[in-house]
Amino acid sequence: MNENKLRVLYISSWYPNRVKPLLGIFVKRHAAALAKKCSVGVIYVCSDENEGIEETTEDGIYTIRVYYKRVASQVPFFAQWRKYKEYSRAWEKAINLYKQRQGIPDIISCNVVMPVALIALRLKKKWNVPFTITEHWTGYFPEDGRYKGLFMKSLAGRAVKNASAVITVSNALKTKMQQLGLANTYHVISNVVDIKMFDVAANKLSDRPFRFIHVSSLDEEQKNVSGIIRAFGESHKMYPTARLTIVGSGEEKRALEKLTEILDLKNQVEFAGQKTGIELAGLFQQADAFVLFSNYENLPCVMLEAMSCGLPVIGTKVGDVPEYINTSNGLLVDSHNEKQLCSAMTEMIQNKGKYDASEIRKAIVGKVNEDAVAEAFLQVYKSVLNK
Secondary structure: OOOOOOEEEEEEOOOOOOOOOOOOHHHHHHHHHHOOOOEEEEEEEEEEOOOEEEEEEEOOEEEEEEEEEOOOOOOHHHHHHHHHHHHHHHHHHHHHHHHHHHOOOOEEEEEOHHHHHHHHHHHHHHHOOOEEEEEOOHHHOOOOOOOOOHHHHHHHHHHHHHOOEEEEOOHHHHHHHHHOOOOOOEEEOOOOOOOOOOOOOOOOOOOOOOEEEEEOOOOHHHHOHHHHHHHHHHHHHHOOOOEEEEEOOOOOHHHHHHHHHHOOOOOOEEEEEOOOHHHHHHHHHHOOEEEOOOOOOOOOHHHHHHHHOOOOEEEEOOOOHHHHOOOOOEEEEOOOOHHHHHHHHHHHHHOOOOOOHHHHHHHHHHHHOHHHHHHHHHHHHHHHHOO
Protein backbone atom coordinates (compact mmCIF):
# COMPACT_ATOMS: atom_id res chain seq x y z
CA MET A 1 0.00 0.00 0.00
CA ASN A 2 1.33 3.45 -0.95
CA GLU A 3 0.91 5.71 2.08
CA ASN A 4 1.17 8.83 -0.10
CA LYS A 5 -1.91 7.96 -2.11
CA LEU A 6 -5.50 8.58 -1.10
CA ARG A 7 -6.91 5.30 0.25
CA VAL A 8 -10.35 4.51 -1.16
CA LEU A 9 -12.44 1.51 -0.13
CA TYR A 10 -15.11 0.36 -2.57
CA ILE A 11 -18.04 -1.56 -1.11
CA SER A 12 -20.59 -2.61 -3.68
CA SER A 13 -23.97 -4.28 -4.01
CA TRP A 14 -22.82 -5.54 -7.43
CA TYR A 15 -19.33 -6.69 -8.40
CA PRO A 16 -17.93 -9.38 -10.72
CA ASN A 17 -17.65 -12.69 -8.87
CA ARG A 18 -17.39 -16.43 -9.45
CA VAL A 19 -21.19 -16.81 -9.52
CA LYS A 20 -21.86 -13.87 -11.90
CA PRO A 21 -18.62 -12.82 -13.62
CA LEU A 22 -20.15 -9.77 -15.34
CA LEU A 23 -22.25 -8.43 -12.46
CA GLY A 24 -21.37 -4.78 -11.88
CA ILE A 25 -18.48 -4.85 -14.34
CA PHE A 26 -18.90 -1.07 -14.69
CA VAL A 27 -18.17 -0.68 -10.95
CA LYS A 28 -14.90 -2.57 -11.39
CA ARG A 29 -14.01 -0.34 -14.35
CA HIS A 30 -14.49 2.74 -12.15
CA ALA A 31 -12.29 1.17 -9.46
CA ALA A 32 -9.60 0.17 -11.97
CA ALA A 33 -9.49 3.69 -13.41
CA LEU A 34 -9.20 5.22 -9.94
CA ALA A 35 -6.49 2.70 -8.95
CA LYS A 36 -4.09 4.53 -11.28
CA LYS A 37 -4.35 7.61 -9.04
CA CYS A 38 -5.29 6.19 -5.62
CA SER A 39 -4.79 3.15 -3.42
CA VAL A 40 -8.05 1.30 -4.08
CA GLY A 41 -9.49 -1.70 -2.28
CA VAL A 42 -12.75 -3.53 -2.93
CA ILE A 43 -14.71 -5.77 -0.59
CA TYR A 44 -17.72 -7.68 -1.84
CA VAL A 45 -20.04 -10.30 -0.35
CA CYS A 46 -22.45 -12.71 -2.04
CA SER A 47 -24.04 -16.13 -1.61
CA ASP A 48 -22.89 -19.31 -3.33
CA GLU A 49 -23.21 -23.07 -2.98
CA ASN A 50 -19.95 -23.08 -1.03
CA GLU A 51 -18.61 -20.49 1.37
CA GLY A 52 -15.09 -19.14 1.10
CA ILE A 53 -12.80 -16.11 0.86
CA GLU A 54 -10.93 -14.84 -2.21
CA GLU A 55 -8.12 -12.34 -1.67
CA THR A 56 -6.53 -11.06 -4.89
CA THR A 57 -5.09 -8.03 -6.65
CA GLU A 58 -6.86 -7.34 -9.95
CA ASP A 59 -6.11 -4.42 -12.28
CA GLY A 60 -4.28 -2.71 -9.43
CA ILE A 61 -7.22 -3.21 -7.04
CA TYR A 62 -6.76 -5.05 -3.74
CA THR A 63 -9.88 -7.24 -3.73
CA ILE A 64 -11.63 -9.34 -1.10
CA ARG A 65 -14.66 -11.46 -1.96
CA VAL A 66 -16.43 -13.38 0.79
CA TYR A 67 -18.97 -16.05 -0.17
CA TYR A 68 -21.53 -17.30 2.34
CA LYS A 69 -23.51 -20.49 1.88
CA ARG A 70 -26.77 -19.95 0.06
CA VAL A 71 -29.76 -20.05 2.42
CA ALA A 72 -32.60 -22.44 1.51
CA SER A 73 -35.84 -22.56 3.47
CA GLN A 74 -39.53 -23.14 2.77
CA VAL A 75 -40.42 -20.50 5.39
CA PRO A 76 -39.95 -17.03 3.82
CA PHE A 77 -39.52 -15.09 7.08
CA PHE A 78 -37.01 -17.58 8.45
CA ALA A 79 -35.09 -17.59 5.15
CA GLN A 80 -34.86 -13.79 5.13
CA TRP A 81 -33.67 -13.71 8.74
CA ARG A 82 -31.04 -16.41 8.08
CA LYS A 83 -29.90 -14.67 4.91
CA TYR A 84 -29.46 -11.36 6.73
CA LYS A 85 -27.45 -13.06 9.49
CA GLU A 86 -25.18 -14.85 7.01
CA TYR A 87 -24.81 -11.69 4.91
CA SER A 88 -23.83 -9.62 7.97
CA ARG A 89 -21.38 -12.28 9.20
CA ALA A 90 -19.72 -12.41 5.78
CA TRP A 91 -19.34 -8.64 5.70
CA GLU A 92 -17.78 -8.73 9.15
CA LYS A 93 -15.17 -11.21 7.88
CA ALA A 94 -14.44 -9.04 4.83
CA ILE A 95 -14.16 -5.83 6.84
CA ASN A 96 -11.86 -7.37 9.46
CA LEU A 97 -9.58 -8.82 6.78
CA TYR A 98 -9.44 -5.52 4.90
CA LYS A 99 -8.58 -3.59 8.08
CA GLN A 100 -5.90 -6.14 8.98
CA ARG A 101 -4.29 -5.85 5.53
CA GLN A 102 -4.90 -2.20 4.62
CA GLY A 103 -5.86 -0.30 7.76
CA ILE A 104 -8.68 2.24 7.79
CA PRO A 105 -9.32 4.02 4.45
CA ASP A 106 -9.59 7.77 3.94
CA ILE A 107 -12.96 7.50 2.22
CA ILE A 108 -15.53 4.83 1.36
CA SER A 109 -17.28 4.55 -2.01
CA CYS A 110 -20.67 2.87 -1.64
CA ASN A 111 -21.76 1.54 -5.03
CA VAL A 112 -25.49 0.91 -5.58
CA VAL A 113 -27.45 1.74 -2.42
CA MET A 114 -29.44 -1.47 -2.01
CA PRO A 115 -28.42 -3.30 0.12
CA VAL A 116 -24.79 -2.32 0.79
CA ALA A 117 -25.70 1.12 2.21
CA LEU A 118 -26.30 -0.71 5.49
CA ILE A 119 -22.57 -1.46 5.58
CA ALA A 120 -21.59 2.09 4.59
CA LEU A 121 -23.66 3.53 7.45
CA ARG A 122 -22.13 1.05 9.89
CA LEU A 123 -18.54 1.81 8.80
CA LYS A 124 -19.04 5.57 8.91
CA LYS A 125 -20.00 5.29 12.56
CA LYS A 126 -17.41 2.64 13.45
CA TRP A 127 -14.41 4.17 11.67
CA ASN A 128 -15.46 7.84 11.54
CA VAL A 129 -14.81 7.82 7.78
CA PRO A 130 -17.00 9.66 5.23
CA PHE A 131 -18.68 7.77 2.41
CA THR A 132 -19.94 8.74 -1.00
CA ILE A 133 -22.62 6.95 -3.01
CA THR A 134 -22.18 6.03 -6.67
CA GLU A 135 -25.56 4.94 -8.05
CA HIS A 136 -26.16 2.95 -11.24
CA TRP A 137 -29.55 1.39 -10.50
CA THR A 138 -32.46 1.99 -12.93
CA GLY A 139 -34.98 1.08 -10.21
CA TYR A 140 -35.59 4.77 -9.45
CA PHE A 141 -37.16 5.26 -12.89
CA PRO A 142 -40.96 4.77 -12.86
CA GLU A 143 -40.75 2.58 -15.98
CA ASP A 144 -38.67 0.15 -13.91
CA GLY A 145 -40.72 0.54 -10.73
CA ARG A 146 -38.53 -1.39 -8.27
CA TYR A 147 -37.94 1.57 -5.96
CA LYS A 148 -40.80 0.86 -3.57
CA GLY A 149 -41.57 -0.35 -0.08
CA LEU A 150 -41.02 1.26 3.30
CA PHE A 151 -37.71 -0.48 4.07
CA MET A 152 -36.11 0.35 0.72
CA LYS A 153 -37.19 3.99 0.74
CA SER A 154 -36.18 4.39 4.38
CA LEU A 155 -32.71 2.93 3.80
CA ALA A 156 -32.13 4.96 0.61
CA GLY A 157 -33.24 8.15 2.35
CA ARG A 158 -31.01 7.50 5.36
CA ALA A 159 -28.02 6.56 3.18
CA VAL A 160 -28.28 9.61 0.90
CA LYS A 161 -28.75 11.91 3.88
CA ASN A 162 -25.59 10.58 5.56
CA ALA A 163 -23.45 10.43 2.42
CA SER A 164 -20.95 13.22 1.83
CA ALA A 165 -21.80 13.30 -1.89
CA VAL A 166 -23.82 11.33 -4.44
CA ILE A 167 -22.44 10.41 -7.85
CA THR A 168 -24.63 9.17 -10.70
CA VAL A 169 -23.57 8.00 -14.14
CA SER A 170 -26.30 10.00 -15.87
CA ASN A 171 -28.11 13.31 -15.51
CA ALA A 172 -31.40 11.45 -15.88
CA LEU A 173 -30.69 9.32 -12.80
CA LYS A 174 -29.58 12.38 -10.82
CA THR A 175 -32.81 14.18 -11.69
CA LYS A 176 -34.98 11.20 -10.83
CA MET A 177 -33.34 10.68 -7.43
CA GLN A 178 -33.75 14.37 -6.62
CA GLN A 179 -37.42 14.23 -7.64
CA LEU A 180 -37.87 11.35 -5.20
CA GLY A 181 -36.66 13.58 -2.37
CA LEU A 182 -33.17 12.09 -2.10
CA ALA A 183 -31.40 15.40 -1.50
CA ASN A 184 -27.62 15.81 -1.43
CA THR A 185 -24.79 17.34 -3.46
CA TYR A 186 -24.85 15.45 -6.77
CA HIS A 187 -22.12 14.88 -9.36
CA VAL A 188 -22.47 13.14 -12.72
CA ILE A 189 -19.52 10.99 -13.82
CA SER A 190 -19.65 8.75 -16.89
CA ASN A 191 -19.05 5.04 -17.13
CA VAL A 192 -15.57 4.04 -18.31
CA VAL A 193 -14.58 2.77 -21.75
CA ASP A 194 -11.24 1.17 -22.61
CA ILE A 195 -10.62 3.52 -25.53
CA LYS A 196 -7.50 1.63 -26.66
CA MET A 197 -9.49 -1.57 -27.07
CA PHE A 198 -12.66 0.02 -28.44
CA ASP A 199 -11.41 1.91 -31.47
CA VAL A 200 -12.38 2.54 -35.09
CA ALA A 201 -11.69 -0.42 -37.39
CA ALA A 202 -8.43 -0.03 -39.27
CA ASN A 203 -9.77 -1.69 -42.43
CA LYS A 204 -13.50 -2.07 -43.03
CA LEU A 205 -14.63 -3.43 -46.37
CA SER A 206 -17.00 -1.03 -48.13
CA ASP A 207 -18.81 -3.56 -50.32
CA ARG A 208 -20.10 -5.89 -47.56
CA PRO A 209 -23.76 -6.01 -46.41
CA PHE A 210 -24.89 -3.36 -43.93
CA ARG A 211 -24.81 -4.78 -40.40
CA PHE A 212 -26.66 -3.56 -37.30
CA ILE A 213 -25.52 -4.70 -33.87
CA HIS A 214 -27.33 -4.83 -30.54
CA VAL A 215 -25.64 -5.74 -27.22
CA SER A 216 -27.50 -6.29 -23.95
CA SER A 217 -28.67 -8.72 -21.29
CA LEU A 218 -31.59 -9.57 -23.66
CA ASP A 219 -34.04 -8.60 -20.90
CA GLU A 220 -37.27 -8.01 -22.83
CA GLU A 221 -38.89 -5.80 -20.21
CA GLN A 222 -36.07 -3.26 -20.42
CA LYS A 223 -34.25 -3.83 -23.70
CA ASN A 224 -37.18 -4.78 -26.02
CA VAL A 225 -34.99 -6.93 -28.28
CA SER A 226 -38.04 -8.48 -29.94
CA GLY A 227 -39.02 -4.97 -31.09
CA ILE A 228 -35.60 -4.61 -32.73
CA ILE A 229 -36.05 -7.93 -34.54
CA ARG A 230 -39.56 -7.04 -35.79
CA ALA A 231 -38.44 -3.56 -36.96
CA PHE A 232 -35.40 -5.08 -38.66
CA GLY A 233 -37.68 -7.59 -40.37
CA GLU A 234 -39.72 -4.76 -41.91
CA SER A 235 -36.64 -2.82 -43.06
CA HIS A 236 -35.18 -6.07 -44.39
CA LYS A 237 -38.02 -6.30 -46.90
CA MET A 238 -36.63 -3.15 -48.54
CA TYR A 239 -32.96 -4.01 -47.99
CA PRO A 240 -32.69 -7.81 -48.08
CA THR A 241 -28.90 -7.88 -47.81
CA ALA A 242 -28.88 -6.15 -44.39
CA ARG A 243 -27.85 -8.16 -41.33
CA LEU A 244 -28.39 -7.92 -37.57
CA THR A 245 -26.03 -9.24 -34.88
CA ILE A 246 -27.45 -9.71 -31.37
CA VAL A 247 -24.87 -10.05 -28.59
CA GLY A 248 -25.83 -11.29 -25.13
CA SER A 249 -27.26 -14.20 -23.23
CA GLY A 250 -30.17 -14.75 -20.90
CA GLU A 251 -33.32 -16.69 -20.25
CA GLU A 252 -35.16 -15.03 -23.15
CA LYS A 253 -32.58 -15.79 -25.82
CA ARG A 254 -34.35 -18.93 -27.05
CA ALA A 255 -37.67 -17.07 -27.45
CA LEU A 256 -35.87 -14.40 -29.50
CA GLU A 257 -34.26 -17.07 -31.69
CA LYS A 258 -37.72 -18.57 -32.19
CA LEU A 259 -39.03 -15.16 -33.25
CA THR A 260 -36.42 -14.94 -36.02
CA GLU A 261 -37.57 -18.35 -37.26
CA ILE A 262 -41.23 -17.24 -37.26
CA LEU A 263 -40.33 -14.07 -39.18
CA ASP A 264 -38.13 -16.02 -41.60
CA LEU A 265 -35.03 -14.08 -40.50
CA LYS A 266 -32.95 -16.97 -39.24
CA ASN A 267 -30.26 -16.43 -41.87
CA GLN A 268 -30.23 -12.65 -41.48
CA VAL A 269 -30.07 -12.39 -37.65
CA GLU A 270 -26.99 -13.78 -35.90
CA PHE A 271 -26.99 -14.53 -32.15
CA ALA A 272 -23.35 -14.18 -31.12
CA GLY A 273 -23.77 -15.09 -27.44
CA GLN A 274 -22.08 -13.27 -24.55
CA LYS A 275 -19.03 -11.27 -25.62
CA THR A 276 -16.81 -8.83 -23.75
CA GLY A 277 -13.47 -7.12 -24.20
CA ILE A 278 -11.56 -7.64 -27.42
CA GLU A 279 -14.20 -10.02 -28.83
CA LEU A 280 -16.93 -7.40 -28.41
CA ALA A 281 -14.70 -4.68 -29.83
CA GLY A 282 -14.15 -6.89 -32.88
CA LEU A 283 -17.89 -7.29 -33.42
CA PHE A 284 -18.41 -3.52 -33.18
CA GLN A 285 -15.65 -3.01 -35.74
CA GLN A 286 -17.44 -5.36 -38.16
CA ALA A 287 -20.76 -3.49 -37.79
CA ASP A 288 -22.14 -0.30 -39.31
CA ALA A 289 -24.60 0.91 -36.65
CA PHE A 290 -25.53 0.17 -33.04
CA VAL A 291 -29.22 -0.23 -32.14
CA LEU A 292 -30.69 0.39 -28.67
CA PHE A 293 -34.48 0.11 -28.32
CA SER A 294 -34.79 0.20 -24.53
CA ASN A 295 -37.97 1.06 -22.68
CA TYR A 296 -35.87 2.66 -19.92
CA GLU A 297 -32.15 3.24 -19.47
CA ASN A 298 -29.50 4.95 -17.40
CA LEU A 299 -26.27 5.30 -19.42
CA PRO A 300 -25.47 2.03 -21.24
CA CYS A 301 -21.75 1.19 -21.33
CA VAL A 302 -22.20 -0.71 -24.60
CA MET A 303 -23.52 2.43 -26.32
CA LEU A 304 -20.38 4.32 -25.25
CA GLU A 305 -18.19 1.43 -26.42
CA ALA A 306 -19.94 1.35 -29.80
CA MET A 307 -19.45 5.09 -30.24
CA SER A 308 -15.78 4.76 -29.28
CA CYS A 309 -15.56 2.35 -32.23
CA GLY A 310 -17.05 5.09 -34.43
CA LEU A 311 -20.51 3.54 -34.84
CA PRO A 312 -23.56 5.75 -35.30
CA VAL A 313 -26.37 4.88 -32.89
CA ILE A 314 -30.11 4.43 -33.16
CA GLY A 315 -31.42 4.91 -29.63
CA THR A 316 -34.61 5.59 -27.73
CA LYS A 317 -35.36 8.85 -25.93
CA VAL A 318 -34.79 7.40 -22.46
CA GLY A 319 -32.25 8.00 -19.69
CA ASP A 320 -29.17 9.88 -20.86
CA VAL A 321 -29.26 8.43 -24.38
CA PRO A 322 -30.60 11.70 -25.90
CA GLU A 323 -27.70 13.65 -24.34
CA TYR A 324 -25.24 11.63 -26.41
CA ILE A 325 -27.11 11.23 -29.71
CA ASN A 326 -27.49 14.02 -32.28
CA THR A 327 -27.74 14.38 -36.04
CA SER A 328 -23.99 13.90 -36.47
CA ASN A 329 -23.84 10.53 -34.75
CA GLY A 330 -27.24 8.86 -34.94
CA LEU A 331 -31.00 8.91 -34.74
CA LEU A 332 -33.48 9.00 -31.85
CA VAL A 333 -36.83 7.20 -31.74
CA ASP A 334 -39.61 6.85 -29.18
CA SER A 335 -39.55 3.76 -27.00
CA HIS A 336 -42.06 1.04 -28.06
CA ASN A 337 -42.45 2.70 -31.51
CA GLU A 338 -41.38 -0.06 -33.92
CA LYS A 339 -42.54 1.93 -36.95
CA GLN A 340 -40.13 4.74 -36.06
CA LEU A 341 -37.35 2.23 -35.44
CA CYS A 342 -37.93 0.61 -38.82
CA SER A 343 -37.76 4.03 -40.51
CA ALA A 344 -34.56 4.86 -38.62
CA MET A 345 -32.95 1.58 -39.64
CA THR A 346 -33.94 2.20 -43.25
CA GLU A 347 -32.56 5.74 -43.11
CA MET A 348 -29.32 4.49 -41.56
CA ILE A 349 -28.80 2.03 -44.44
CA GLN A 350 -29.63 4.69 -47.04
CA ASN A 351 -27.14 7.15 -45.48
CA LYS A 352 -24.30 4.71 -44.85
CA GLY A 353 -21.65 7.24 -45.86
CA LYS A 354 -23.12 10.15 -43.87
CA TYR A 355 -21.50 9.42 -40.51
CA ASP A 356 -17.83 10.10 -39.83
CA ALA A 357 -16.48 7.33 -37.59
CA SER A 358 -13.45 9.31 -36.43
CA GLU A 359 -15.62 12.30 -35.46
CA ILE A 360 -18.08 10.08 -33.56
CA ARG A 361 -15.17 8.60 -31.61
CA LYS A 362 -13.50 11.97 -31.04
CA ALA A 363 -16.65 13.43 -29.48
CA ILE A 364 -16.97 10.63 -26.91
CA VAL A 365 -13.50 9.50 -25.82
CA GLY A 366 -12.71 12.67 -23.85
CA LYS A 367 -15.65 11.94 -21.53
CA VAL A 368 -15.26 8.19 -21.04
CA ASN A 369 -11.51 7.49 -20.92
CA GLU A 370 -10.03 6.15 -17.68
CA ASP A 371 -7.99 9.24 -16.85
CA ALA A 372 -10.89 11.68 -17.21
CA VAL A 373 -13.26 9.52 -15.14
CA ALA A 374 -10.65 8.87 -12.42
CA GLU A 375 -9.81 12.56 -12.16
CA ALA A 376 -13.51 13.42 -11.80
CA PHE A 377 -13.87 10.93 -8.92
CA LEU A 378 -10.67 12.19 -7.31
CA GLN A 379 -11.93 15.77 -7.32
CA VAL A 380 -15.16 14.71 -5.61
CA TYR A 381 -13.23 12.80 -2.93
CA LYS A 382 -10.89 15.74 -2.33
CA SER A 383 -13.83 18.12 -1.95
CA VAL A 384 -15.41 15.75 0.59
CA LEU A 385 -12.21 15.39 2.63
CA ASN A 386 -11.50 19.14 2.54
CA LYS A 387 -14.86 20.05 4.04
